[in-house]
Amino acid sequence: MKYGISKNYGNGQWLESKGELIDVYSPVNGELIAQTYNSKKEELDEIVEAATIAQQAWGALTLKKRSEVLYSYRNLLLKHREELAVINHEENGKSMGEAYAGIDKAIELTEFACSIPQLAAGEIEEVSRGVVCRTERRPLGVVASITPFNFPVMVPHWTVPNAIAMGNAIIVKPSELTPLSAAMMAKLWKEAGLPDGIFNIFNGGKDAVEAISDHPQIQAVSFVGSTPVAQIVYKRATSNLKRSLALGGAKNYLVVAPDAHPVSAPSDIVASATGMSGQRCMAASVMVMLGDSEHILDSVVEKITAQKAGVDIPPIVSMESIAKIENYIENAEKLGAKILVDGRTQKHGPGYNFGGTVIDWRGLQDKMPLEEVFGPVLEVVEADNLKEALEIQQASPYGNAGSVFTQNGRVSDEALRGLQAGMLGVNIGVPVPREPFSFGGIKGSKYGFGDITGKLSLDFWSHLTKITTKWNTEEKADWMS
Known part of the structure; x- marks a missing residue:
């Protein structure tokens, strides 16, 4: 095997699993190129526990400070563009041209996340004499992103950079058919200076999806895949009182x-x-x-x-x-x-x-x-x-x-x-909007409110906190004063 076992990743460490191994074949030639784990549900606890602790410090940083890591990560994507494209080609079967296009889109998505300090700036207004209202966005905590086989690099970048920029720790569940790109992302995030525990990987199939949907400490779940599974994930996650955005298929x-x-x-x-x-x-x-x-x-x-x-x-x-x-x-x-x-x-x-x-x-x-x-x-x-x-x-x-x-x-x-x-x-065959315009369908192609990319995604990955302050003044202008 060219790539060996693609392990779970938590708290900055590569983790073994007691789950059975899943063979990963390259569509290019049918050869076995790697293996990954069909992880046990209980193994998610260790990753979530470490992520919960790490997120508290990460979420306490300013948007500007967090964006510095995103800039470094963006540059590493550019530096390792060819390596990522080769992995994409071998595990998914994409042509090299299509693989490069996917990496370039991932870079564009990360650049959008780098601009979040400007986009997520809160509003402030003196609403009455001596009374000021303002808003600020605060992270959710630990979140998760379940991603498909067809875009192993691009689709995770719909969610991961924005979620991290907003101060969350994230757990990625890649497709068991294409786990190698996520592993490469973990290496680049660590090299970029992202604290351990903020980017994590939990490999597997149905059991892994169910574990993420059920885990009480995971606050939000995004999903991209087929419509039948999107319906299941959305229902399961929301029944566990999580926010969820699940993108399905299309015709x-x-x-x-x-x-x-x-x-x-x-x-x-x-x-x-x-x-x-x-x-x-x-x-x-x-x-x-x-x-x-x-x-x-x-x-x-x-x-x-x-x-x-x-x-x-x-x-x-x-x-x-x-x-x-x-x-x-x-x-x-x-x-x-x-x-x-x-x-x-x-x-x-x-x-x-x-x-x-x-x-x-x-x-x-x-x-x-x-x-x-x-x-x-x-x-x-x-x-x-x-x-x-x-x-x-x-x-x-x-x-x-x-x-x-x-x-x-x-x-x-x-x-x-x-x-x-x-x-x-x-007169466009693939009408995918470019950043900062968001990606998202309607009807059976999407379950949940908002879009998965662009400005609307900031609402999904954060709480909007409203703060009112009052300083007594000598002059009482109205009831709020």
């Missing part, structure tokens, strides 16, 4: 008008559908053809047909995921859908490779399952007019992203008003 619709740009539109649609092998909650899932858009579809089919699995499309994270994608395609065939491009023909080793797929549901679109595929699969439906196209999207139980491809301003405006999603785009 994102792209409305394509006949006047969509004939070159850029197909390119953006394909990049969204098959980029990162479709394993992202912002991937294009369904192309809604508005009117006569056949020429756009022809170009999309041509481009996906030309892509090579393992070269243009990175590997799928596991053979189990490939089996789920294959089952979806087989079911679509049974229901009568046409397979315009079949990724199963490019299923080959040694890595977990699978080709781009286009499924045509036109004439049968009421039979198209509403479930998320989470692979390089684009489904096609049609609409006679924009109203009908929007109704198709609105019927989705998810609400992460929605886009419209058109060169007509009126069509764009109407689509933006009607699309029901938290992140919308015009």
